[in-house]
Amino acid sequence: MARETERQGETAGGAADSGGTVEARRRRVTVIGSGNWGSVAAKIIATNAAALPSYHDEVKMWVYEETLPTGDKLTSYINRTNENVKYLPGIKLGPNVVADPDLEHAVKDADLLVFVTPHQFVESICRRLVGKIRRDAEALSLIKGMEVKKDGPCMISNLISEMLGINCCVLMGANIANEIAVEKFCEATVGHKGDKEMAQRWVQLFSTPYFLVSAVQDVEGVELCGTLKNVVAIAAGLADGLEMGNNTKAAIMRIGLREMRAFSKLMFSTVKDTTFFESCGVADLITTCLGGRNRRVAEAFAKCGGKRSFDELEAELLRGQKLQGVSTAREVYEVLGHRGWQELFPLFTTVHEICVGRLPPSAIVEYSEHTPNFALVEGSAQLY
Amino acid sequence: MARETERQGETAGGAADSGGTVEARRRRVTVIGSGNWGSVAAKIIATNAAALPSYHDEVKMWVYEETLPTGDKLTSYINRTNENVKYLPGIKLGPNVVADPDLEHAVKDADLLVFVTPHQFVESICRRLVGKIRRDAEALSLIKGMEVKKDGPCMISNLISEMLGINCCVLMGANIANEIAVEKFCEATVGHKGDKEMAQRWVQLFSTPYFLVSAVQDVEGVELCGTLKNVVAIAAGLADGLEMGNNTKAAIMRIGLREMRAFSKLMFSTVKDTTFFESCGVADLITTCLGGRNRRVAEAFAKCGGKRSFDELEAELLRGQKLQGVSTAREVYEVLGHRGWQELFPLFTTVHEICVGRLPPSAIVEYSEHTPNFALVEGSAQLY
Numbered sequence: 001m002a003r004e005t006e007r008q009g010e011t012a013g014g015a016a017d018s019g020g021t022v023e024a025r026r027r028r029v030t031v032i033g034s035g036n037w038g039s040v041a042a043k044i045i046a047t048n049a050a051a052l053p054s055y056h057d058e059v060k061m062w063v064y065e066e067t068l069p070t071g072d073k074l075t076s077y078i079n080r081t082n083e084n085v086k087y088l089p090g091i092k093l094g095p096n097v098v099a100d101p102d103l104e105h106a107v108k109d110a111d112l113l114v115f116v117t118p119h120q121f122v123e124s125i126c127r128r129l130v131g132k133i134r135r136d137a138e139a140l141s142l143i144k145g146m147e148v149k150k151d152g153p154c155m156i157s158n159l160i161s162e163m164l165g166i167n168c169c170v171l172m173g174a175n176i177a178n179e180i181a182v183e184k185f186c187e188a189t190v191g192h193k194g195d196k197e198m199a200q201r202w203v204q205l206f207s208t209p210y211f212l213v214s215a216v217q218d219v220e221g222v223e224l225c226g227t228l229k230n231v232v233a234i235a236a237g238l239a240d241g242l243e244m245g246n247n248t249k250a251a252i253m254r255i256g257l258r259e260m261r262a263f264s265k266l267m268f269s270t271v272k273d274t275t276f277f278e279s280c281g282v283a284d285l286i287t288t289c290l291g292g293r294n295r296r297v298a299e300a301f302a303k304c305g306g307k308r309s310f311d312e313l314e315a316e317l318l319r320g321q322k323l324q325g326v327s328t329a330r331e332v333y334e335v336l337g338h339r340g341w342q343e344l345f346p347l348f349t350t351v352h353e354i355c356v357g358r359l360p361p362s363a364i365v366e367y368s369e370h371t372p373n374f375a376l377v378e379g380s381a382q383l384y
Numbered sequence: 385m386a387r388e389t390e391r392q393g394e395t396a397g398g399a400a401d402s403g404g405t406v407e408a409r410r411r412r413v414t415v416i417g418s419g420n421w422g423s424v425a426a427k428i429i430a431t432n433a434a435a436l437p438s439y440h441d442e443v444k445m446w447v448y449e450e451t452l453p454t455g456d457k458l459t460s461y462i463n464r465t466n467e468n469v470k471y472l473p474g475i476k477l478g479p480n481v482v483a484d485p486d487l488e489h490a491v492k493d494a495d496l497l498v499f500v501t502p503h504q505f506v507e508s509i510c511r512r513l514v515g516k517i518r519r520d521a522e523a524l525s526l527i528k529g530m531e532v533k534k535d536g537p538c539m540i541s542n543l544i545s546e547m548l549g550i551n552c553c554v555l556m557g558a559n560i561a562n563e564i565a566v567e568k569f570c571e572a573t574v575g576h577k578g579d580k581e582m583a584q585r586w587v588q589l590f591s592t593p594y595f596l597v598s599a600v601q602d603v604e605g606v607e608l609c610g611t612l613k614n615v616v617a618i619a620a621g622l623a624d625g626l627e628m629g630n631n632t633k634a635a636i637m638r639i640g641l642r643e644m645r646a647f648s649k650l651m652f653s654t655v656k657d658t659t660f661f662e663s664c665g666v667a668d669l670i671t672t673c674l675g676g677r678n679r680r681v682a683e684a685f686a687k688c689g690g691k692r693s694f695d696e697l698e699a700e701l702l703r704g705q706k707l708q709g710v711s712t713a714r715e716v717y718e719v720l721g722h723r724g725w726q727e728l729f730p731l732f733t734t735v736h737e738i739c740v741g742r743l744p745p746s747a748i749v750e751y752s753e754h755t756p757n758f759a760l761v762e763g764s765a766q767l768y
Contacts, residue, residue, distance in 0.1 A: 174634040184628050185749035186635045212635075212751070244568050246674040250558040251570045251596075254667035261661070273657060277645070282666060283638035290630040290674075365569035367596070 026056040029205065030110035032125065033142075034063040034078075034099065037177040038116035039088035041142060041206075044180075045114065046094035048205050055205075057096045060110065065101035075099040091181045104132045112205070115160060116142040122156055126163040139168040140190075140202050144226035145324045148331035150338050152267050153227070157191075157219050167195060169202055170219055172226040173279035174287040183210045187279035190215040191222025214278070220268040221275035225284060228263060230325035231332060232256030233288045234351050237295035238364045241302025248365060253289050255347045255367070257282060263332065263345065293318055294325035302361035310355055326355050410440040413589065414494035416509065417526075418447040418462075418483065421561040422500035423472035425526060425590075428564075429498065430478035432589050439589075441480045444494065449485035459483040475565045488516045496589070499544060500526040506540055510547040523552040524574075524586050528610035529708045532715035534722050536651050537611070541575075541603050551579060553586055554603055556610040557663035558671040567594045571663035574599040575606030598662070604652040605659035612647060613669045614709035615716060616640030618682040618735050620673035622748045625686025632749060637673050639731045639751070641666060647716065647729065677702055678709035686745035694739055710739050 029049055031042045042061045049055040066074045066086065078084050078099035082092045100106035107113060107129060117125060122143060139160050146156045161168040173188030180186060188206065192199035192215055199215040206213045216222065235256055239249045257276060264271040275281055289295055300313045314323045333352035336342045342349045346367040353359040413433055415426045426445045433439040450458045450470065462468050462483035466476045484490035491497060491513060501509060506527060523544050530540045545552040557572030564570060572590065576583035576599055583599040590597045600606065619640055623633045641660060648655040659665055673679055684697045698707045717736035720726045726733045730751040737743040 174631050174638070176629065176631040179629045179631040184632050186631045187638065210749070245560065245563045246671045247558050247560040247563040247570045248568045250667040250670035250674070251663065253670055254558070254571065254661070254663060257666060258661060273661075277638070277642060277657075277660070279635065279638060282641060283634040286634035286637055286670065287630045290634070365594070 027054060027111040028056045028058070028060070028109050029112045029114065030060040030062065030107050031114045031116060032062045032103070032107070033114075033116035034061050034074075034084060034087065035116070035118070036087045037142060037175065039084040039091070039093060040177045040181045041114060041116055042097050043088075043091065043093045044208060044211060045205055046097045047208065050094070050096050052204070059094075059097050060106045061093075061097055061099050062103050062106040063099045063101055073101070075101045088177070088181060103128055107133050107137075110134065111137055112201075113137055113139045113166075114142065115139060115156075119143050119145045119147075119156060122159060123163070126160055129164055133164060133166070135165075137164075137166050138198055138201075139164065139166050141168055141170045141223070142172075144172060145230065145328070146223065146227055148227070148328060148335055150334055152335065153220075153224060155220060155223055157223055167193070167198060168219075169193075169195075169199055170223045170226075171202065171206065171213070172222050172284065173213075174283035176287060176291070180211060183208075185210045185212075187212045187214070187283060189213070189222050189275075189278040189280035191219040191275075191280070192217055193219050216272070216275050216278055218270065218272045218275045221264050221271040222278070222280045224264040224267065224271070225260060225276065225280040227324070227328055228260040228332070229256075229285045229288045230294045231329045231348055231351050232260065232285060233292050233294035234298040234325040234329060234355070235347055235364050236289035237298025238302045238351075238354065238361050240295065241299040242361060242364070244365060249289070252347070252364065253285060256289075257285055259345050259347050260285075263348065266339075266341065293321060294323055297323055298325070302364075306354070306357060306361050309357075325351075329355055411438060411495040412440045412442070412444070412493050413496040413498065414444040414446065414491050415498045415500060416446045416487070416491070417498075417500035418445050418458075418468060418471065419500070419502070420471045421526060421559065423468040423475070423477060424561045424565045425498060425500055426481050427472075427475065427477045428592060428595060429589055430481045431592065434478070434480050436588070443478075443481050444490045445477075445481055445483050446487050446490040447483045447485055457485070459485045472561070472565060487512055491517050491521075494518065495521055496585075497521055497523045497550075498526065499523060499540075503527050503529045503531075503540060506543060507547070510544055513548055517548060517550070519549075521548075521550050522582055522585075523548065523550050525552055525554045525607070526556075528556060529614065529712070530607065530611055532611070532712060532719055534718055536719065537604075537608060539604060539607055541607055551577070551582060552603075553577075553579075553583055554607045554610075555586065555590065555597070556606050556668065557597075558667035560671060560675070564595060567592075569594045569596075571596045571598070571667060573597070573606050573659075573662040573664035575603040575659075575664070576601055577603050600656070600659050600662055602654065602656045602659045605648050605655040606662070606664045608648040608651065608655070609644060609660065609664040609668060611708070611712055612644040612716070613640075613672045614678045615713045615732055615735050616644065616669060617672045617676050617678035618709040618713060618739065619731055619748050621679035621682025622686045622735075622738065622745050624679065625683040626746060626748070628749060633673070636731070636748065637669060640673075641669055643729050643731050644669075647732065650723075650725065677705060678707055681707055682709070686748075690738065690741060690745050693741075709735075713739055 029045055046059045049059050050057050063075045141157045143156050147154045157168040157170050170191045171188055190199050190202045203213045203215050235252050239252050261276050297313050310326050329352040332348050336345055350363050413429055430443045433443050434441050447459045525541045527540050531538045541552040541554050554575045555572055574583050574586045587597045587599050619636045620633055623636050645660045681697050694710045713736040716732050720729055734747050
């Protein structure tokens, strides 16, 4: 609860940190990305920046330039109407949001950089930013869905931090952009590495009466939640497709949350159990397993008895949007196989084997039969 | 995971415990109660008792005798057809379930007593059992929804244990009786006070390939989950009635889980965080907030803008079944008021104030406005 309080109002000691260079003037924020969630983030930040004395009113938003069917450039349209007609139609972003098609120009003076692009573009964007940003800039990643390589997860916060030589926090949670855009109540979690003052600055920049943000010292735990939940959503969708009822679905979600926790703790010993009680954990999992595209495609997959592939159903149901759960399940499966941990993760393992057709969809509720003796795996007891 | 393993097969050391009196012959089980969940419990136990060499095949089920419209006695009907036509129609309980209308006779030789009656009858049943049961009997309570008195919760496991002078574990979880009756996959949690061998015996007696049971040393945490979740379900139902969407609902469920955890830890310092990750915690909460009567009536309450009372809607929608969330919310509110803790529990407090008409249903998403400074309350930080 201390964290919930610190949300309210400016911290008094602002001028004491980071050598006075930033403190001497108002902080500038740039949002890198202008999709659905990026636009909502810009809207929230813009409201707060305008109200907080330590921030410059203007919030820049880097927009990947597109030409609209009307012939308008997307950036001109946004700057003229304060609306991102393509990715967040009908919502005013605030007059102090300035769309900028030039990445380098957009970040040049920024003290705070908010990354909210599709995850596959982060690396190339960072490459373009090297040497072009303030050396004392701070970053925040809103990007879910990093890759999990054989040696372990490739954290996006880490990628940003290493490529640009700056600190990077993350913000994750049960955040359906369109619902937050119309100011429906929800929450989010900021994960940080120990710099509590910076974390509180991010909390302050995002908090509104309808959007409660709190901070935890666990970047990896928070960021892994945002990725691993998609695997659980596949499992929940399969249960929906099999018409198993709420009881079974709740059991599957619980087992999924347990495996998210265990996997994260195996990957990073610093990950905390309590992170999974935060918005980024249990709440995001619930939202994703109730709605969400992973759930939806998996439901369709189970309904047709696994006879049509995920690729085919994805193309049909999502019209170009991509499904992350299937690829994350495969990546996680490879890590587990590489380390000999598959038996510890019956749900994660089963999801992948169902996705590739090695097991039928109904296997999602048959752990007890094909799951071997957990107690034989040394050191596994403290994970759950 | 050790616990999941111990589920499988008999423990080898059975003959060594409790002085040989019970071990010399096969253990006998009596189920006290024959409602919807009681009948399903009897069915599961009967299957396992028949298969396990250390159990007597026959499982007694005490039935509160009723005369059916056909003129049949309920017990005779059950014993003739193996079906509880009134409370679990269409499901065979197993030929080794014997319905007994005589409470004292039903419990006389039992080594294991499973309590599964409505919570308001436990005290009078226990009064009738004093001196009538085996002194080395062991009890298990499946009863959710104990009262919370001003001084704290009145645990049903404790009531049974104190009145009868025997040990009492609990079994709770995301357990919709009708779904388990048709063998849909789910889980449950056994809470015990330290006697791990006894806990494992309960785990063994209930475990099936579709019903995974695990044990935790935290009776109070497990039992409180089963009661407090109903308050959260009211909040979730209000969010549904206000058509707030999955995102808001997930946030409310998360805040509710946080308050369940904090309240339980304030009541009993032995309560463990990890208990809330078990089936009794997060899974039961999810099931209850997706389906369930508390959710349903609260949804109707919010839909009519709070203009009709909970009592009225309960009578109309539930036809005689009772709503526990509203009375639990009031009881919890009194405890919080008594101890000066209301500010620590904005969701619990708000639910009660909405139920009694002091706040409108929409207040369920307005914590940040009417919630005062948590940090001012000493010693509250470790609760969340």
